[in-house]
Structure formats: C-alpha cells, structure tokens
Amino acid sequence: MRTLFRRRSALDLGPVSKAISYVLLVAWAFVVLFPLYWLAITSLKQPIDVDSGPVYLPGVDFKPTLDAWKYILVDLQSDTVRPYVNTVVVGLSSALIALILGSSAAYALVRFRYSPRVGVIGLFVGCILFTIVALALGAAVPLAVVSAAAVFLILYQTVGRRFKRVLGNSDVAFWLISQRMLPPVAVVIPIYVLFQRVGLLDTRQALIITYVATNLPIVVWLMRDYFSNVPIELEESAAVDGASPYRIFRSIVLPVAVPGLVATFLFVLVFAWNEYLLALFLSSANAQTMPLTVAAQNATRGPQWWYMSVLILIMILPVIAMAVALERYISRGILVGAVKG
Amino acid sequence: MASSDNSETLDARGPTPVEGSGLEVATGERERVAGHTFRAAVSAKNVFLWPALLVVLALSIFPLIVSLYLSVSRLEFQANGIDVRFLGFDNYASLLFGTEQDHFIGVLKPLTPVGWIIVAVVAAITARAFVSYLRGVNVRLLGLLLRAIAGLLLVGLVWLFAQTLFAQGGRPGTLFVTLVYVFVGIAVQYLLGLGLAVLATQRLRGQRFFRVVFLLPMTITPVGVAYMFRMLTDTGKGPFVPLFDLAGLQNFAWVNDPWGARIAVMIGDIWQWTPFMFIVLLAALEGQDQEITEAALVDGANRRQVFRHITLPALLPVTTTVILIRMIEAFKIIDLPNILTNGGPGTATESLTLEAFFDWRTLNLGRSAALAYMLLIVVTLIATAYVNLVRRRVTATA
Numbered sequence: 001m002r003t004l005f006r007r008r009s010a011l012d013l014g015p016v017s018k019a020i021s022y023v024l025l026v027a028w029a030f031v032v033l034f035p036l037y038w039l040a041i042t043s044l045k046q047p048i049d050v051d052s053g054p055v056y057l058p059g060v061d062f063k064p065t066l067d068a069w070k071y072i073l074v075d076l077q078s079d080t081v082r083p084y085v086n087t088v089v090v091g092l093s094s095a096l097i098a099l100i101l102g103s104s105a106a107y108a109l110v111r112f113r114y115s116p117r118v119g120v121i122g123l124f125v126g127c128i129l130f131t132i133v134a135l136a137l138g139a140a141v142p143l144a145v146v147s148a149a150a151v152f153l154i155l156y157q158t159v160g161r162r163f164k165r166v167l168g169n170s171d172v173a174f175w176l177i178s179q180r181m182l183p184p185v186a187v188v189i190p191i192y193v194l195f196q197r198v199g200l201l202d203t204r205q206a207l208i209i210t211y212v213a214t215n216l217p218i219v220v221w222l223m224r225d226y227f228s229n230v231p232i233e234l235e236e237s238a239a240v241d242g243a244s245p246y247r248i249f250r251s252i253v254l255p256v257a258v259p260g261l262v263a264t265f266l267f268v269l270v271f272a273w274n275e276y277l278l279a280l281f282l283s284s285a286n287a288q289t290m291p292l293t294v295a296a297q298n299a300t301r302g303p304q305w306w307y308m309s310v311l312i313l314i315m316i317l318p319v320i321a322m323a324v325a326l327e328r329y330i331s332r333g334i335l336v337g338a339v340k341g
Numbered sequence: 342m343a344s345s346d347n348s349e350t351l352d353a354r355g356p357t358p359v360e361g362s363g364l365e366v367a368t369g370e371r372e373r374v375a376g377h378t379f380r381a382a383v384s385a386k387n388v389f390l391w392p393a394l395l396v397v398l399a400l401s402i403f404p405l406i407v408s409l410y411l412s413v414s415r416l417e418f419q420a421n422g423i424d425v426r427f428l429g430f431d432n433y434a435s436l437l438f439g440t441e442q443d444h445f446i447g448v449l450k451p452l453t454p455v456g457w458i459i460v461a462v463v464a465a466i467t468a469r470a471f472v473s474y475l476r477g478v479n480v481r482l483l484g485l486l487l488r489a490i491a492g493l494l495l496v497g498l499v500w501l502f503a504q505t506l507f508a509q510g511g512r513p514g515t516l517f518v519t520l521v522y523v524f525v526g527i528a529v530q531y532l533l534g535l536g537l538a539v540l541a542t543q544r545l546r547g548q549r550f551f552r553v554v555f556l557l558p559m560t561i562t563p564v565g566v567a568y569m570f571r572m573l574t575d576t577g578k579g580p581f582v583p584l585f586d587l588a589g590l591q592n593f594a595w596v597n598d599p600w601g602a603r604i605a606v607m608i609g610d611i612w613q614w615t616p617f618m619f620i621v622l623l624a625a626l627e628g629q630d631q632e633i634t635e636a637a638l639v640d641g642a643n644r645r646q647v648f649r650h651i652t653l654p655a656l657l658p659v660t661t662t663v664i665l666i667r668m669i670e671a672f673k674i675i676d677l678p679n680i681l682t683n684g685g686p687g688t689a690t691e692s693l694t695l696e697a698f699f700d701w702r703t704l705n706l707g708r709s710a711a712l713a714y715m716l717l718i719v720v721t722l723i724a725t726a727y728v729n730l731v732r733r734r735v736t737a738t739a
Contacts, residue, residue, distance in 0.1 A: 011544060011631070011634065011635055011638065012544050013543055013544070013545070017644075018543075018545065021540050021543055021545060022545065024536070024540055025537075025540055025541070025545075025551050028533075028537060028555065029551060029554050029555070031612070032554055032555060032557055032558055032612075033554060033557075034580075035558075035569055035570075035573055035612070036557065038569075038572065038573060038580055039569060042572065050578060051578060052578070053577065053578050053582065054578055054579060054580045054581075054582050054583065056580065101392050101393040101396060102393055104388075104389045104390075104392070104393070105389060105390050105392070105393035105394070107389060108386060108389030108390040109390070112382075112385075112386045112389070112390075114386070114390065128402060128406075129406075132406060172390075172394075174724075174728070176393075176394075176397060177665065177666070177669065177724075178721065178724070179397055179401045180669050180670070181669055181672070181716070181717050181720045181721060181724075182404070182405065182408065182713055182716075182717055183672075183673045183675070183693075183694040183697060183713050183716060184673070185675075185694060185697045185698050185701050185709060185713060186404070186408040186697065186709070186710055186713030186714075187401075187404035187405075187408065189407070189706070190403050190404035190407040190408065191400065191403075191404055193407075194400075194403055194404075209396075209400070210400065212396055213396050213397050213399070213400035213401070214400075216393050216396060216397050217397065218666060220393065221662050221665070221666060222621065222662065222666075224662075225625070225658050225659045225662050226624070226625075226628065228658065229628055244385070245382060245385035245389075246385065246388075249389075259624045259627055259628055260624055260628070262624075263620050263621060263623075263624040266556070266620065267559075267617070267620075270559055270560050273560075273562070274560075274561070274562035274563060274564075274565075276562065276563065276564050276676065277675075290562070291562040291564050291565070294562060294564055294565050294568070295564045298568070303568060303571070303572075305568075305572055308565070308568055311565075312561060312562070312565040312568075312569070315561075315562065315565070316557070316560045316561055319560040320553070320557065320560065323553050323556050323557075323560070324553050327549060327552055327553055327556075328549070330552075330620070330623060330624050330627055
C-alpha cells in the first residue's frame with residue numbers, strides 16, 4: 001500500500017508547475033469560452049444593441065431580452081423542431097452505423113492480413129468503365145450491369161489467378177482515406193443524381209447513407225491505432241479457449257478499446273451533425289438539418305445575429321450533454337484494468 | 342486511384358499483423374488456426390472488412406468518374422437541356438498556364454534574393470535526401486523514379502511559391518493560399534492540441550471541466566463558427582473594438598489587408614479544429630500504461646526526459662494519423678473564407694475549394710471539376726510523400 005502511494009506521488013506535479021498548468025488551462029478555457037459567451041449574450045440582445053457597437057454585460061450595459069429565443073422556439077416552432085429532430089436522427093444513426101462498420105473493418109485491418117491482387121483491382125475498374133461506356137452508348141441498365149459482372153467473374157476465375165503483384169493492408173487503408181480527398185463541391189452533383197435515381201432525395205435515409213460513407217474512413221483510421229494497442233495475448237488466449245473471431249471482437253477487443261470508441265463516436269457524430277453542403281443538396285423541406293437553418297438566418301437584410309446565436313446554442317447543447325456523459329469513458333485505467341484483470 | 346501499385350511506398354505506417362500470433366491465417370492450408378478452423382477465420386476476415394469497403398465504394402466510385410468526365414468537358418445550359426462538349430485538357434491548361442493562372446497559382450514575378458535563398462535551400466535538402474537514398478541498400482528502379490518525380494515536383498512548387506510571395510509585385514493564388522492555411526493551421530493545431538492533452542492528463546482538480554470545455558469548438562457547425570467569427574472580428578461592433586482602439590489601430594481594417602484577412606481565417610480554423618487534435622491525443626495518452634512513466638520518474642528521470650523518450654514515441658502512430666486526417670480535411674477549407682471574407686480582399690483569402698465553389702455557382706462545372714481534381718492530385722502527392730517520410734522516421738527511431 002505504501003509503495004503504491006509513493007509511486008502515485010511521483011506522477012503529481014510540484015507546486016510551481018501545478019500553478020503554471022492551471023494558468024495555461026484557464027487561459028485556453030477563456031479562449032474557447034469567450035466566443036461562446038459572446039454568442040450567449042448576443043442571443044439576449046435586441047437588434048439595436050447589436051448594431052450600436054459592442055456591449056458586454058447583460059443587465060449592466062444593455063437590457064437582456066428573450067425575444068430571439070421566443071421567436072425561434074415559439075413563433076417558428078415547427079420550422080425549428082423538424083430540422084432539429086432530423087439532425088438528431090441522422091447524426092446519431094449515421095454515427096452508430098459508421099462506428100460499427102468502421103471499427104470491425106479497422107480490427108480486420110489490424111489483425112488479419114489482406115493481399116488484394118493489383119491485377120484483380122485493375123479488372124474490376126475495367127469492368128466498371130465497361131459498364132459506363134455501355135450505359136453511355138444506350139444499353140439498358142440491368143443488361144450492362146449483369147454482363148459486366150459476368151465478364152468480371154469469368155476473367156477473375158481465369159486470368160485473375162495468374163496475377164502475382166499484391167497490395168497490403170495499409171494500401172487498403174490508404175484507399176479508404178483517399179476517398180475523403182475530393183471536395184464535397186465535386187461529388188455533390190453525382191451523389192444528387194444517384195439519390196434522385198433511387199428516389200431517396202429529401203429523405204433521412206439518403207443523408208444517413210451519405211454520412212456513413214463519408215465518415216467510415218475516419219473511423220477506420222482512428223480505430224486502427226487504438227486496436228493496435230490492444231495486447232494480442234488476450235485475444236490469443238480467448239481463441240485457444242475456442243471463442244470465435246466475432247466473439248473475441250465483441251467481448252474482448254471492443255470493451256478494451258472503449259476510450260478510442262468514445263472519442264471516435266463523438267467525432268463522427270459531430271461531423272454528421274454539422275455537415276452543410278451535402279445536406280443542402282440532398283434535403284429540402286422534409287429532411288432539412290440544422291446547419292441549413294443556421295445559414296438561412298443570413299437574410300437579405302444581413303445576418304440576423306440574434307436568431308443565429310440562439311440556433312447555434314440549441315444546436316450544440318445536445319452534443320455538449322453527450323460529451324459530458326461520455327467524457328469519463330475517455331479516462332485512464334480502463335485499458336490497464338482490463339489487461340491486468 | 343490513390344492506391345499506387347508500388348506497395349512498398351504505402352505500407353508506411355500502422356501496425357502490421359503479428360506473425361505467428363495465432364490469428365494470422367496461413368493461406369492454402371486448412372488447419373486449425375488459433376482454436377477455430379481456417380474456414381471460420383477466412384469468413385470472419387471477409388465479414389469484418391467488406392461491409393465498410395462496399396459502402397464506401399458504392400458512394401465514391403460514381404462521383405469520382407463523373408467529376409473526372411466533367412473536368413475534361415464544357416457544359417452549356419440551353420433551353421432544351423444540357424449540352425456537354427468534350428474539351429480534352431483545356432480546363433486544366435487554363436488553370437496552369439492560361440487565363441486562370443493568376444487566380445489559381447498567382448501572379449509570378451522575378452525572385453528577390455530572399456526568394457532565391459529559400460529555393461536554393463529546399464533544392465539542396467531535396468538533393469541531399471535523394472543522394473542518401475541512392476547510397477542506401479534498397480535502391481529499386483520504380484522507387485528511384487517516383488522519388489525523382491516527387492523531388493522535382495517539390496522544388497518546382499517551392500520555386501513557384503517563392504515567385505508569388507518572395508518577389509516584388511507577386512501575389513499567391515488559391516493553391517498557395519490553401520497550402521498556407523493547411524500547413525500553418527495544422528502545425529499550430531497539433532502543438533496546441535498536444536500541449537493541452539498533456540496538461541489535461543496531469544493530476545489536477547477540475548480536469549473533467551477543462552476536457553469538456555476544450556471539446557466545445559468542434560461541436561459547432563463550421564458555418565456557425567464562420568458567422569461567429571464574422572461577428573467577433575467586426576470592425577464596428579465586435580467585442581475587440583475597444584482593444585484595437587487602445588492599441589492605436591482604429592484605422593486598421595483587417596478585412597482590407599491580405600495577411601490580416603488570412604490570419605483571421607486561420608485563427609478561426611485553429612479555434613475550431615484544435616479540439617480534434619486534443620481529443621485524439623488525449624485518448625491516446627489515457628490509453629498509455631502509466632507504470633512505465635511512474636517507474637521512470639521514480640528512477641530519477643525528469644519530466645522532459647520522460648516526455649521525450651517515453652510519451653512522444655508512444656504517440657507517434659496516432660500522431661501520423663491525426664495529422665493525415667486533418668491535412669486531408671484542411672485542404673477542403675471553404676466555410677470560413679466564404680462567410681468571413683467572401684474570399685476577399687480580391688482573391689487573397691480564397692481557398693481552392695472556394696474557387697471551385699465560385700466556378701460551380703456560376704455553372705462553370707467543367708472548371709470546377711478540374712479544380713477539384715487538381716486538389717485531389719496535390720493532396721494525394723503530399724499525403725503519399727508524408728506517409729513515406731514519416732514511415733522512414735518511425736522505422737529509424739524504432
């Protein structure tokens with residue numbers, strides 16, 4: 001007990017560095033909080049208070065009012081609630097799906113060895129080009145797809161086995177992350193056409209699918225690092241005891257990687273929650289999300305700062321609540337405890 | 342497109358499967374692998390990976406091909422529909438050499454002495470790296486060729502960059518403005534994020550409060566952050582107006598100064614994205630085994646040594662990942678310059694994506710797609726080079 005106590009104290013800071021640490025922490029907290037404070041007091045201002053120059057303290061140099069809050073939450077209730085619900089549904093479900101698919105892919109890339117043949121990838125791309133040329137020449141969609149698939153399978157079974165040159169796991173991972181390199185401006189029209197064809201425009205499903213696909217690479221990359229820190233001995237002993245790979249993943253690897261999972265979940269949730277350009281195209285009345293509502297406050301009379309502030313604040317409240325609730329999972333001891341236990 | 346067939350260049354980072362670990366699948370042999378049959382392991386291998394790959398593939402391959410096609414054609418919107426005409430590489434040529442060169446690359450002027458020095462230093466460093474590769478053991482023709490191309494591109498880029506920035510009357514175009522945003526932004530974000538993560542893992546009271554507060558900027562929608570900074574930086578009614586007056590800067594309008602406006606954009610970007618670095622590094626620090634650190638401290642190492650020799654090496658993999666992810670995202674910066682400055686003054690704060698967006702809004706879809714592909718090429722080159730360099734560093738220290 002005594003040695004344990006002494007080791008702990010080795011990690012504690014001396015009084016001087018403690019004071020410096022506090023000063024730095026408080027300084028950055030101020031940098032972060034001041035803009036948010038400004039948002040909060042702007043939401044309590046009348047337009048005249050905003051336009052007449054800076055005023056800082058509600059009740060001291062201006063008279064706070066809840067007019068903007070009342071306007072957004074009561075007068076425009078239906079216009080606020082629908083995008084709000086959409087944002088919550090789209091954000092949560094896309095983040096969960098991306099986390100499930102992405103973390104299993106990340107685990108696979110850490111623990112199994114893949115060796116896709118370069119030639120087979122070339123064949124695949126060739127067959128896709130074949131389909132597109134066929135479609136451009138006026139072939140029917142099912143015919144083009146089926147014949148391309150048939151050509152691919154035949155070539156794969158015959159020529160495909162002869163290719164020697166292979167890629168590795170990190171090439172697969174790099175391909176995934178490279179899918180985020182094209183700016184949304186370039187992909188938004190094709191994606192619009194895609195969803196128009198399948199009749200999913202202006203639905204939550206379209207947004208969920210899009211966000212899952214755009215966020216998956218990030219989940220894979222982040223989780224790969226966290227999984228690689230999981231000691232392999234745990235998994236080996238479970239495998240020797242006869243557990244299936246799925247069982248090992250679910251009951252050993254995932255629990256140990258909880259800090260990483262939580263951090264990653266927060267990221268993809270935030271990305272989906274806040275995405276603007278794709279939502280602008282894929283949704284109109286029904287599936288509209290909150291970022292569009294915020295941007296819409298930039299009216300012809302100039303930005304309506306007070307309404308915008310209210311909207312931004314109500315938009316971040318649930319995310320903050322979630323961050324507060326999940327923060328304690330990103331803390332020390334979980335991993336160490338699991339390994340020792 | 343990014344998976345180059347030179348598998349050696351890209352197996353750069355990250356963990357390789359542990360050989361003989363039992364989970365490793367011995368191909369071709371149907372044996373019991375780590376307690377379950379080979380068949381079970383193979384099916385698990387596919388079940389784990391393919392759903393993610395298929396989702397990404399389904400939504401990425403079509404847009405990729407369509408915008409490639411758009412980038413080599415011109416679209417005209419007419420009464421009876423859209424007329425698409427094949428142009429070849431005209432869109433790219435106009436960006437690189439033609440009418441849009443001023444906008445995309447910048448106004449090129451003869452170099453000043455400082456400019457020459459910078460170009461010479463970069464060229465010397467590149468040449469030295471190339472020579473040291475030639476002296477190495479594993480020289481392959483493909484690797485040699487790729488490195489030569491990458492080196493020439495790097496020196497060429499720096500030369501162009503110097504002609505826009507370190508030259509009388511030169512002016513950087515969207516390409517170089519974007520590069521400045523990316524590199525300055527990421528350097529500051531990483532250092533701040535790392536410092537904050539280290540501070541937030543010390544044993545101090547109130548850490549939960551600080552951690553949640555530090556996360557906040559990331560949770561605001563980028564459009565909202567952009568409007569918020571427009572409010573904060575307003576030269577008439579923003580909260581810092583009295584400070585500016587005190588400093589005697591009443592007449593300084595940051596909006597009208599190219600570097601003032603660029604710095605405002607970068608401050609917004611840093612404010613918003615430092616939390617990303619912070620939280621990833623925090624999770625990595627929290628995942629580290631404390632006993633090694635404790636043992637080192639008890640044995641008399643000071644904190645700086647512990648940080649330098651234990652903490653930092655353990656953070657390397659996750660560091661390469663966050664920097665790569667942030668780099669790819671930062672190249673697409675659009676909301677801040679669009680809303681904060683509308684790309685102005687002139688085109689001083691315009692990023693590549695914003696230029697593509699402006700083209701796209703004026704229905705010049707061909708040039709917009711060409712810009713997007715130029716961005717893709719630049720990011721791929723830089724990301725590949727980054728991954729290579731970092732891998733060499735990591736393997737050298739390990």
